[in-house]
Amino acid sequence: MGQGERQMLEKNVNFVEAALKEYYFNNFELIHVSSRTSEREFGYQKFNSGMVRHITIKNDKDLHFLLMTQMPSDVYCSNGYYSFPNLPMSEKDWKEADLIFDIDAKDLKLACRKDHTCFKCNSCQNVNEQSSKCVKCNSDKFDVISVNCQNCINEAKKEVKKLVQVLTEDLAINEEKILVYFSGNEGFHIHVINSEYQSLDSRERADLADYIMFNGVIPETMGISRQNNSKTSLPDIGERGWRGRVAREIFGSKSKRPKIIQEILLGGYSNFQSRLEEMRQKIGVRIDPKVTMDIHRIFRLGGSINSKSGLSKISCNNLESFDPFSDACVLGDEKVEILANCPISFILKNKKYGPYVSETISVPKHAAVYMICKGLADVPQDSEN
Ligand SMILES: [Zn+2]
Ligand SMILES: [Zn+2]
Structure with missing residues (x-):
């Protein structure tokens, strides 16, 4: 969750915030609070800033107001239901929680990963293709950056199918209660709502995760x-x-x-x-057990934009045909100039981007946001938004 240590330059923050705000403003009909809203805890994050949580949001209108006024980078909602969701954790009075699952391509250890991973130097910000030493300054401290690849998505989809099979066949969960979302970055989030497993505590969920992983x-x-x-x-x-x-x-x-x-x-x-x-x-199904056993998690809100990529956490109605590179790529198409430093290539909306070696390029806004969010491009000096 969150941006980790990496700070985003102010000109980049302004550009991405404006792109997100524009999207939300034009698509209020797609952005909804979760069911049983008054029992949920909400939270959000702004770029270069910590998490604000333990807040309540009454309805869609309140959520839209928050998106316009706070310009969050990320929005979260609890899987748990509480009597008093805005009080500190110990006073919330936990009632039950949706079962949640996180499947991330990063955890699948696929051979293709090295082809779409690069390393941004912590000292000089140069983006390196390898992680032994920065070619510019010799530092060996890097942020690992990866972009999406079709193979990773296909393999993650297989895990989702395996998970849904175990949930429906072994745990007798009705398929209608299983909501599959693209995470907005490199994987899938699965929410199980209103099932017989709502009241399981954290230990029981850990056991359930073990069962699902066939541990x-x-x-x-x-x-x-x-x-x-x-x-x-x-x-x-x-x-x-x-x-x-x-x-x-x-x-x-x-x-x-x-x-x-x-x-x-x-x-x-x-x-x-x-x-x-x-x-x-x-x-075995390769889920992240830490997510499943967390009964107090605030989990990315469906319909919101993931600031790690600028892609949307979007519901997958048909997993087979779902294409995150197009379906979740929802920001604007108008051309903007960015300074790209991106040694790896990626595809969005059927167009291939990169590699770029410190060059100023003109790309659609969704691709610009994607690269800036990944740390692979900057807004040029003279065109601050
Ligand atoms: Zn360096
Ligand atoms: Zn891959």
């Missing part, structure tokens, strides 16, 4: 023990839950089953254990 699986769960395995009860491909998923991974089809069982029994306990561990990393 801590042991051979015994799959019917393999250290001792006598003559009466093994390996899972069947038709079984529900993780046993069924493991069976489908191991056996593929029914006909191969007897032969594969023989192999597993011959291979022994520790072989099966390591095979299970490999499988866990493949079929």
